[in-house]
Amino acid sequence: MEDIIQIKKLTKKYGDVTAVDDLDLTVRSGEIYGLLGPNGAGKTTTIRIMTTLTKPTSGTVRVGGFDVLEEANKVKELIGVVQQHTSLDRDLTVRENMELHGRLHRIPAAERRTRIDELLGYTGLSDQSEKMVETLSGGMKKRLTIACCLIHRPSVLFLDEPTVGLDAQSRRKMWDLVRSLNKEGTTILLTTHYIEEAEALCQRVGIIDHGRIIALGSPMELRKRLGMTTVEMLCESTKTRYQYFADRAEAVNYLRDVGAAEKTVIIRDSNLEDVFVELTGQKVGGA
């Protein structure tokens, strides 16, 4: 599989602060790649550089073979970007927002109309097309943002925290939408705070901390690397200690050896959050 995004030795500094530090990253054509990291790890900056909104301090970034600095317009034609905050024009209707995106990408009028109707159907917004954006629910606004970004049929879709602030139903609808887009051939790079989201959607996950990728692999590979079984031990009343084991038998053996009878112990499958917390030393979103 070819690499549709290639980042080499990317560094971005804001004054004395290094947001992205000598980062290497590749995304393969056709995959869903998840970028996980605590707040301030450099996720959004990296996305802004890949999407031509921010210039790197050094390093190269190529999307679809095009350099984001030298061939920004070629890159812009290939990508769709759903930002963390909705970026819709709230003074316009649903259809007008899509119309704007179609015009910005110079899609001829007749084709624009067809695609708008298609995408409104695809994202379940057909009944809302003449409504003002302001009157939509959070989930609908997010779906509209995605619909807008799809109008020029991008090969790579960037989703920065696509389900933040959505209720459980809307989140699942969004996951289905992301999966079906990917099935149709769109490469997707998403950042998320919700580890179960990365686990549910991504073929590969890169964990980013202090502006560098510190681990990379499929959710399963990462869990295997840590140990498939987690033991949680409540010690000294409130502090929980975590231990990781290759499998359940190993965990049970360990507990027998240390004589943990008097302690509160939970044995469970490891998840991506365990991997994340071990590697970054903190809960996602925590300080």
Add this chain to the structure above:
Amino acid sequence: MMNFLKDTFTVLWVDLRFLRRHVVSTVATSLVNPILYLLAFGYGLGQGISFEGVDYIAFVIPGIIALTSMSVSFGGAAMKLNVDRLYYKSFDEMLMSPISLTSIVVGKALIGMVRGLLSCLALLAVGLLLSSQLVASPLFFLVLLASCMTFSFMGVLAALMIRSHADMATFSNLVILPMSFLCGTFFSLSQVPDALRVVLNVLPLTHASQCLRAAALDQSFPWLSLVVLVGFGVAFFIGSLRVLKRSST
């Protein structure tokens, strides 16, 4: 070139959709200030006064049109851009699309021009009814267009430079409001001390009001002022483009 025109129209199109829904209230609101000025200064203070050979009302109307072209064009271009950029974030979508920065800057200025022209033309119609000494010559319309253009680009520049909504209010209070009163809008520049006149001559509204007044009253036309006015517009345009280029760092 074709792409440039199309893209520029796309940028204008968004704001026209918005304006279409609010055109009556937008124009009506923009006329409140000038009409108050007209009543207070034109009729309240200036009743019966003749000024440089014309009735004060005929003298002051072109000044009020000049300040309206400034405030409405400036606000018309700046307010929506400011909201798009800082609040809706929809401005990012334009930056991420393949259209050129020049199209974005010009398109965003055009909505200011449209709004400025609408308000000024309404005001001109009122002015022509109130004073028979005013003439609406082609030159007058040319200057009006230039003035609306200059202050629209000023609005774009301001909206691209500010960091918060509060900055916008500060800018209006520090720059727009003093210009409204001082730049030869309500009085003749020949009345002010030399030192102040020098200062006023580096402000674009001074040139707009001089030109509009000369054209409306059919007096000898200050061509140099028109050049300066357009020069300001070009400078604001280049400045906007620079800020936009630099901002993506």
